[in-house]
Amino acid sequence: MYTGKTERPCCLCGERETVARLDLPPRAVTLMRNGDPIAWRDIVGEVSVHFCSSDWETVTDLVSNLGMSPLSRCNAAYASFDLREDFEALLNATRDEPDQTETERRFLEETDRVLTDADAETRAVVEAKIVRWALEDLGVTPD
Structure with a gap:
């Protein structure tokens, strides 16, 4: 049985060919379209969203020039993540509910490291801004 992550289509349009992937904290799923039924506390690790070439250009422009996050338009059904139950089924053992505080x-x-690095690549800056905005929207702030 294969339990690893598989590549996913573009989270905005569903296109199979993608050029960019962003990793987000589990709770960011709640900000996505169709994310309400997903038990974000049961997500193990990060949530990955993928973008096709044309949508990646749009996302980069939205984040860099307009200061807007694309997450509300991303379909959670196209996101890639692992649920705790998948691991429990594989290992035939029940694990405690993950504490996402450390992950966040x-x-x-x-995000602090990337946003203060003048030489950071565009993809990393876009990802850092989206993650920062998502966590701020969810009430998570730096210490």
């Missing part, structure tokens, strides 16, 4: 802290630290 790690994401915030990474």
Whole structure:
């Protein structure tokens, strides 16, 4: 049985060919379209969203020039993530509910590092801004 992550289509349009992937904290799923039924506390690790070439250009422009996040338009059904139950089924054991606080802290630290690096690549800056805005929208702030 294969339990690893598979590549996903563009989270905005569903196009199979993608050129960019962003990793987000689990709670960001709640900000996405169709994300309400997903038990974000049961997500193990990060949530990955993918973008096709034309949508990546739009996302880059939205984030860089307009200061807007694309997450509300992203379809959570196209996101890539692992649920705790998948691991429990594989290992035949029940795990405790994950505490996402450490994961969110790690994401915030990474955004700080990227946003203060003058040489950071565009993809990393776009990802850092989206992660920062998502966590701020969810009430998570740096210490």
